[in-house]
Amino acid sequence: MTHETPTLVASKRERLGTRYAQRLRKSGQLPAVIYGHGADPISVSVDEKQTLAHLHHGQHVFNIEIEGEGTETCLVKDLQFGFLGDNVIHLDLTRVNLDEKVKILVHLDLHGELKAASEPGAIVMNDHSEIEVECAVRDIPESIRVDLGDYESSINVGELNLPKGMVAITPADTNIIHVQIAAPEEPEESADDAAGGDTGDSGDADGASKSEG
Numbered sequence: 001m002t003h004e005t006p007t008l009v010a011s012k013r014e015r016l017g018t019r020y021a022q023r024l025r026k027s028g029q030l031p032a033v034i035y036g037h038g039a040d041p042i043s044v045s046v047d048e049k050q051t052l053a054h055l056h057h058g059q060h061v062f063n064i065e066i067e068g069e070g071t072e073t074c075l076v077k078d079l080q081f082g083f084l085g086d087n088v089i090h091l092d093l094t095r096v097n098l099d100e101k102v103k104i105l106v107h108l109d110l111h112g113e114l115k116a117a118s119e120p121g122a123i124v125m126n127d128h129s130e131i132e133v134e135c136a137v138r139d140i141p142e143s144i145r146v147d148l149g150d151y152e153s154s155i156n157v158g159e160l161n162l163p164k165g166m167v168a169i170t171p172a173d174t175n176i177i178h179v180q181i182a183a184p185e186e187p188e189e190s191a192d193d194a195a196g197g198d199t200g201d202s203g204d205a206d207g208a209s210k211s212e213g
Contacts, residue, residue, distance in 0.1 A: 058142030
C-alpha cells in the first residue's frame, strides 16, 4: 500500500443479535466481528459513514482501535449486504500483519480504449472488473491501473503489468476486456424484389382467361 492505513475507532458489542444490530445501524454504527490468528473473536461496532467512505475508495486494511483493548491491524474478509443488496450491514475482519501474504480481490481501473475499439462495428465487452491476487498486506493497492491503449483488441489476466511482488490467482487466460466486431447488416429487401419485380405475366394471364370466357 502506498497510502497510510486508516484507523477506525471501535466499541465492543456486549449485546448481540438482529435486534441490537438494527439499533446500532440506526444510530450510525456498523456491526463487525474481528477474528483470526488464534485469538478469540471480538464483536465490535464502527462508524458507518467513515467506514463506508474508506471501502468505496478501495481500502482493504484498517487499524481497528478497540476501546480498552488496543489496536488490531485487520483485513476486510467479507461484507454482508441487506435484503436488497444495496447497503452494507455487517463487516467480517481478520487479524493480519503487514508482511503476511493474503489472497484478495482487487478492482481494475481501466483507462483509454483498445486500439480496435475505433473500427467499424466494434463493440467493447467488459468481462471482468476485478481479479484475485496474492501479495503482502502492506502492498495491497486500492486498484490496479490498466492502460487500454497499450493493447490491440483484448486483454487477459496474463498480459497485465502487475506491481512488484503481486501474483495473479485468477487464471492467466481469463479475459478482462475485448472487442467484438458486429456483422454488417444486409440491406432490406424491397416489396417489388420480394414479389419478383415483374407484374406483367399475371396481367396477361388474367386477360387471356377473360377472352376465353
